[in-house]
Amino acid sequence: MYNGFRMKAADIFNLKDRVALVTGASSGLGIQFAKALADNGAAVALVARRADRLKSLKDEIEGKGGRAVAIEADVTDRAAMARAFDAAERAFGTVTILVNNAGIAHSGRAVEMPPEEWRKVLSTDLDAVFFCAQEAARRILAAKKQGTIINIASVLGLAVAKGAVAYATAKAGVVQVTKALAVELAFKGVRVNAIAPGWFVTEMNDDYLASEAGNAIKREIPMGRFGNPGDLDGALLLLASDAGSYVTGATIVVDGGQVVAIRG
Numbered sequence: 001m002y003n004g005f006r007m008k009a010a011d012i013f014n015l016k017d018r019v020a021l022v023t024g025a026s027s028g029l030g031i032q033f034a035k036a037l038a039d040n041g042a043a044v045a046l047v048a049r050r051a052d053r054l055k056s057l058k059d060e061i062e063g064k065g066g067r068a069v070a071i072e073a074d075v076t077d078r079a080a081m082a083r084a085f086d087a088a089e090r091a092f093g094t095v096t097i098l099v100n101n102a103g104i105a106h107s108g109r110a111v112e113m114p115p116e117e118w119r120k121v122l123s124t125d126l127d128a129v130f131f132c133a134q135e136a137a138r139r140i141l142a143a144k145k146q147g148t149i150i151n152i153a154s155v156l157g158l159a160v161a162k163g164a165v166a167y168a169t170a171k172a173g174v175v176q177v178t179k180a181l182a183v184e185l186a187f188k189g190v191r192v193n194a195i196a197p198g199w200f201v202t203e204m205n206d207d208y209l210a211s212e213a214g215n216a217i218k219r220e221i222p223m224g225r226f227g228n229p230g231d232l233d234g235a236l237l238l239l240a241s242d243a244g245s246y247v248t249g250a251t252i253v254v255d256g257g258q259v260v261a262i263r264g
Helices: 028-039 051-063 078-092 115-142 165-188 212-219 229-240 258-263
Strands: 019-023 043-048 067-072 097-100 147-152 190-197 251-254
Touching: 019 028, 019 078, 019 115, 028 043, 028 051, 028 067, 028 097, 028 229, 043 051, 043 078, 051 067, 067 078, 078 115, 097 115, 097 229, 115 147, 115 165, 115 190, 147 165, 147 229, 165 190, 190 229, 229 251
Parallel strands: 019 043, 019 097, 043 067, 097 147, 147 190, 190 251
Antiparallel strands: none
């Protein structure tokens, strides 16, 4: 643990001997998170539903000298996630870094949203975040270790947009869950923080962001561009490592200035 004395950045950001679990690791930002953690020394448990994609990512990480294990599981299935943590522990030991990244999006008018769609989004984007964080915290405390939980929120949890009522509500909940858990777990050595990305180009939205609607969004971003997955590495590594040892309950916004421009 960082003790306040001067250290090189390479040392305080070093994740050697840490064990990370990343949900939603088969696509998008989850892949980037897993690679960034592995590149900086962590052993990484890759969790998602698409086993073939996890295997490819595992092979890529190991090909570069990293350590990874692929674990097929659905974050909305609490029993499956308990087994996923078990598998990670068998492979590497207690998970001390959780990246709660798995999520789904939706679009459509609020008055037309069917209840099953609302429930599906909230179950994945909020309920699963809490229960995975709970599982991780229980295990970290039982092992008498220190750890960090990083929840992936969104700028839509801070400033809403049309057509995303369930997603925005879930992500606002993630911000509040982060604060509540941080307050409860800080004195036990578990830090809980969130990252709120803005518009990032992923396979889920690349066609939309390349459209005229996407161009309109881009014009509202002060930096004049969408985020690239690597733009989140700094925030992730700060919160995962000893560099962020005195940071808890925070939500780091990484959006090119969009929320500031909206709020003024």
